Amino acid sequence: MSAHRSAHRSAHRSTRALIAAALLLPLAACAADTEKKPADTKAADTGGAFPYTVDNCGVKTTYQKAPERAVTMNQHVTEIMLELGLEKSLTGTAYLDDQVLPRHRKTYDAIPVLAKEYPSKEKLLAANPDFVYGGYASAFDAKDGRTRDELKKSGIDSRLNIEYCAKGRTTLDEVYREIDEIGRTFGAGDRAQKWITEARATVKKTEERFKGREPKPVFVYDSGDKTAQTVGGTGIGNELITRAGGRNVFAGIGKAFGDATWEQVVAGKPEIIVILDYGATTVEQKKKRLLDDPVLRDVPAVKNKKFAVLPLSDAVLGVRAPEAITKLASQFSE
Amino acid sequence: MKPATQPTPAPGTEPASVPGTEPASVPGTEPAPVPARRTGARPSTAAASRLRYGAVLTALTAALALAVVAGLSLGSVRIPPGQVIDALLPGAAPSPFRTIVMDVRLPRVLLGVLVGAGLAVCGTVLQALVRNRLADPFLLGISSGASTGAVVVLTLGIGATTAVAMPIGAFAGALAATVLVYGLARRGGSMTGTRLVLAGVTVSYILTALTTLVLVSSARPEHFREALYWSLGGLGSARWDALWIPGLVLAAALPLLLALARPLDLLLVGEEGATVLGLDVSRFRAAVFILVSLVTAVLVSASGAVGFIGLMVPHAARLLVGATHRALLPVSALGGALALVVADLAARTVASPQDIPVGVLTALIGGPLFLWLMRSRNAQGAVL
Numbered sequence: 044m045s046a047h048r049s050a051h052r053s054a055h056r057s058t059r060a061l062i063a064a065a066l067l068l069p070l071a072a073c074a075a076d077t078e079k080k081p082a083d084t085k086a087a088d089t090g091g092a093f094p095y096t097v098d099n100c101g102v103k104t105t106y107q108k109a110p111e112r113a114v115t116m117n118q119h120v121t122e123i124m125l126e127l128g129l130e131k132s133l134t135g136t137a138y139l140d141d142q143v144l145p146r147h148r149k150t151y152d153a154i155p156v157l158a159k160e161y162p163s164k165e166k167l168l169a170a171n172p173d174f175v176y177g178g179y180a181s182a183f184d185a186k187d188g189r190t191r192d193e194l195k196k197s198g199i200d201s202r203l204n205i206e207y208c209a210k211g212r213t214t215l216d217e218v219y220r221e222i223d224e225i226g227r228t229f230g231a232g233d234r235a236q237k238w239i240t241e242a243r244a245t246v247k248k249t250e251e252r253f254k255g256r257e258p259k260p261v262f263v264y265d266s267g268d269k270t271a272q273t274v275g276g277t278g279i280g281n282e283l284i285t286r287a288g289g290r291n292v293f294a295g296i297g298k299a300f301g302d303a304t305w306e307q308v309v310a311g312k313p314e315i316i317v318i319l320d321y322g323a324t325t326v327e328q329k330k331k332r333l334l335d336d337p338v339l340r341d342v343p344a345v346k347n348k349k350f351a352v353l354p355l356s357d358a359v360l361g362v363r364a365p366e367a368i369t370k371l372a373s374q375f376s377e
Numbered sequence: 378m379k380p381a382t383q384p385t386p387a388p389g390t391e392p393a394s395v396p397g398t399e400p401a402s403v404p405g406t407e408p409a410p411v412p413a414r415r416t417g418a419r420p421s422t423a424a425a426s427r428l429r430y431g432a433v434l435t436a437l438t439a440a441l442a443l444a445v446v447a448g449l450s451l452g453s454v455r456i457p458p459g460q461v462i463d464a465l466l467p468g469a470a471p472s473p474f475r476t477i478v479m480d481v482r483l484p485r486v487l488l489g490v491l492v493g494a495g496l497a498v499c500g501t502v503l504q505a506l507v508r509n510r511l512a513d514p515f516l517l518g519i520s521s522g523a524s525t526g527a528v529v530v531l532t533l534g535i536g537a538t539t540a541v542a543m544p545i546g547a548f549a550g551a552l553a554a555t556v557l558v559y560g561l562a563r564r565g566g567s568m569t570g571t572r573l574v575l576a577g578v579t580v581s582y583i584l585t586a587l588t589t590l591v592l593v594s595s596a597r598p599e600h601f602r603e604a605l606y607w608s609l610g611g612l613g614s615a616r617w618d619a620l621w622i623p624g625l626v627l628a629a630a631l632p633l634l635l636a637l638a639r640p641l642d643l644l645l646v647g648e649e650g651a652t653v654l655g656l657d658v659s660r661f662r663a664a665v666f667i668l669v670s671l672v673t674a675v676l677v678s679a680s681g682a683v684g685f686i687g688l689m690v691p692h693a694a695r696l697l698v699g700a701t702h703r704a705l706l707p708v709s710a711l712g713g714a715l716a717l718v719v720a721d722l723a724a725r726t727v728a729s730p731q732d733i734p735v736g737v738l739t740a741l742i743g744g745p746l747f748l749w750l751m752r753s754r755n756a757q758g759a760v761l
Contacts, residue, residue: 267603267612268543269681270732295730302602303453303732304613306477310454322600323534335541337616338480341471 095227100208104200108173109230111122116161117178118143119361120204122281123225123236124176126362127234136172137162138182140356141321144363164188174200176225178359180207180358202228206279206360213279213299215246215286218364238362246286249372253288259375261289262313262344263353264329266322270302274319280358287371305338315375316344347366353374394754400682410713430704433697437711441490443659444718449478451722480617488615489718491623493690497713498634498706499669499676500687501694504640505702506665507570513688516675516724517577517666518554518680519583520682524675526550527607527681534594544619544678547607551674553581559666561665567659573666609736610683612721626675630668631710637665638702645700685739686713689747696750 055181063154096105108177112134115121125147135157143151157166164187167175175194179185183191183203191201205221219239261284263274274280274291278299284291292311293303318329330350339345352373357367384748450461456474466476482709500513514520530546536608561576562568567736592604604757640661651658677683720738727733 190593265605269603269606269613272602293730304481304725304730304732306452306454306481307730309473309476309481312473323532328534337618338476341473341476 059138063270086222092227093230093261094186097224097228099224100203102195102201102203104115104202106228108202108310109228110172110200111333112170112172113176113229114162114172114260115166115171115176115178116182117195117204119359119363120176121151121360122147123222126225126238127222127229128230129225129231130154132174132229135162138178142356143352161187161189164193168197170201171355174202174228174345177201177203178361179204190199204360207248211281211362212277213360214282215364217243218242218279218360220361222362240366246368249369250286251289252372253376256288258285258288259292259314260292260312261315261351261375262342263317263319263335265300265319266324266329267302267312268332271305271308273301273303275299275301277323279364280319280353283353283358283364283367283371284317286368287319289317289371305336309338310340312343314343315349315351316342317351317353317371319355320352326352348377381547384740396681398735430698433708434711437708437715441715441718441735443484444693444715444722445490448489448718448722449482451726452477452482452575453732455726477636481615484617484620485721486718487620488612488679489721490714491620491627492612492683493625493686493713493715493717495672495673495693495713496683496687496691496711497624497709497716499673500629500713501691501702501709502634502641502669503674503687503704504639504686504691505644506662506669507574509570509574510692511688512574513691514669514677515682515687516574516581517670517686518558518580518584519551519670519673520677520684521581521588522550522554522557523547523677523682524550524551524604524608525584525591526553528591528600528604528756531603531607532591532600543607548674548678549682550584551670551677553675554584554589555667555670555674559663559670562666563663568661568663568666569659573662606734607681609682609734610677610739611724611732611734611736612680612717613725613732615679623675623679630672631670635703635706638706641702657699681734683735683739685719685743686716689743690716693747 048123058349093109094105094107096103107134111132111178112123113129114130114135114137115124115133116137118139118141121133121139122144124130124133125143130150130153135155136151137157138160139262142148157168157170161182161184162170165191175182175189180203183189183194184202191203202225203215205224209217219242222235222238222242223232226232226238262271263280263284264270267272273293273296274284275296275298276291277297278295280299281291281294285294290315291306293301298305316333318326320326332341333345333350334348336345344350351371353367357363449465450458453621455478456464456477460474460480464475496514503509503512503514503517508513509516524547526546526549527543529550530542535542535546558573558576558580559582562573564572577679588604588608592600612716640651640656643654644658644661646654648658653728673687689714691705691709694705694712697712698704698708716739717735720742721735723738723742724733724735727738
């Protein structure tokens, strides 16, 4: 990312430089891609090191000190804050997808909820935040005047969960990077590092359980009758499945979520169907839909009734990822 | 993504054009003078015309057969032709390929044939019935009703499974819209074409707004995707057990509608003329409207609201064989089936592995084709 921007700046000198920069841009992007790994493994010595400068989704911010009145706009970013013990810095939360992690329930209940979904801009400003943390791109919706630029004009810093600006596949590395950068922003870099170390250990333990085994073909059923809405190859959902010892049969769809046809589901011969759990349609309803479909009767997962459940709130870039992998892995090996 | 806005009647069907539907003198609605013209050409070209009609029927049938074969052989999963033939032979061993060909593609193609033929015939009948060239099954609120019903079921999660509940919701919605339009259009036992169209357009707008409201307030992006397939139509949920009802309804309704050829021709001559010739226009209109609405409701509850076919196929058919309904209705049916099977073939191959709502492709492929047909026929002096 930062390579991107500096390439832009130097380009002002002359048109020739501009052309050169344009040619180099893809290269710079590649470089940025490979650079991100060292970024999150860097030593934890920045526990309280300010000023801290971070480039988040193309917005460069320098923090002279930790924000003190943060507002979180979505469930999973709220959970990241609470997981790092930053509830004292939180002045308000918003928009739950389902329910906050049980272990954070009590601290969550003590923090004001600004709105059931997204707070309007007025409501947001009324909370007098110095930092707004969005989980989905829609948290900074232009129609409601909540863009990051506009917030900046009101003197409010912001961060967007990097799931929504990362290019290419979202992996656990992005999870670690998100935790690391939030930790540094709030002067809690060492706590972030501790969490990351533990998460790595959890994931490693899970992976060792099925080491050497062939990954099982998995089809994720989100919803849909006319088409099968499913998880593609680029989102965190795909990463969770892969890490849990599965092979997403629709990893070839170059999106986090996408549509597949039922004939492809048949051809993919999934041995396990993961049902995404959210919203008004229950897991049982979805399972029945799949079991009742005559087209799917020879699909191994349906024939053997091999279903697993993944709550949609686990399939986001947040602190649930390591446990979600463990839960999926044990459902896969049942 | 604005799925709910699609079923709104085409721009040309806005009320502005509707007042012109009643008196034959108003421009834009000349009640197709084609039958007179074609019969006027007799007797010298009668044989030639019959020959031509036979050729059109044969060509359409052949094209449809070809499209069906293509529909079985092509799709988002590549299956070698040999395997397709193996899968179709009786007594083939169960395999994923056989499931795909026999249980996914075959019902899907057949549903395309049924829905395409049905919508085109319904459109043809309605255009004569309300004496408006822009009429189609969806102008009268039926498709908007179906979308609303399906979306309500979808967002509320009603029913044991959406696969069963959504078609029922769609049918209930279409039926409710039909009753509403019928009630609004009827006054003192008489029903005029203008009132029917006005009531249909209005109900359609209201229901579309309602669908959007339900979708927006449910705030689940996943719902938008599925709603898109109901608003624009999709054949991806076709299964054998979903074919019986549309099949039976169409088997009963098609001969009935084909038998209406003569009274429909009379209507085209003019309302007074038809009355003089012994047709109770108002009653006829009400009865046929109910019949067509029911058929459309059954079809769209299986396929979603596939647009364009009911509007454009009748016109294309008229360009090919003229407006005499006895000739027109079979050609419409074949043309509609062909159009939908081809469009669906594109829907599942163009962006493979992803499906596209088939309504998008009926318009994208059918539109230019129709314009070409219109221009080339105009050059030959045909009417439109």
